[in-house]
Amino acid sequence: MKNFAKLIAAAAIATVWLPAYSQTESTKRIDKRQANQAARIEQGQKSGALNQKEAARLQKGQAHVQKMENKAVADGKVTAKERARIEHAQDKQSSKIYREKHDKQTAK
Numbered sequence: 001m002k003n004f005a006k007l008i009a010a011a012a013i014a015t016v017w018l019p020a021y022s023q024t025e026s027t028k029r030i031d032k033r034q035a036n037q038a039a040r041i042e043q044g045q046k047s048g049a050l051n052q053k054e055a056a057r058l059q060k061g062q063a064h065v066q067k068m069e070n071k072a073v074a075d076g077k078v079t080a081k082e083r084a085r086i087e088h089a090q091d092k093q094s095s096k097i098y099r100e101k102h103d104k105q106t107a108k
Helices: 002-021 025-047 052-073 080-101
Strands: none
Touching: 025 052, 025 080, 052 080
16 A cells, blocks of 8 residues: 555656646756755655654645746746746645654654
8 A cells, every 4th residue: 555655746746747748948046956865755755764654745835836837837927926926836845845854753
């Protein structure tokens, strides 16, 4: 059952992140950071530092940031203001990942 849950989580991550790689040159840095943060969540799940509920909440936050990026890219140009908003959301998400991975809760 655990392997099935991991497979579902990996498929969900791939569904959200793969479209990001095909986007414009102007979002390369954002895409790279999104992939890095997704890897941090996955690593936390594997190590047991994140339980299922924490990982799901963090993945939902990552999906929200991805939606922000997709919306910004939709018109073909990511403005400085849009980029700043996305990067701020990524900063907040990064802090949440760190906080969840370093709290006392662990996966059982």
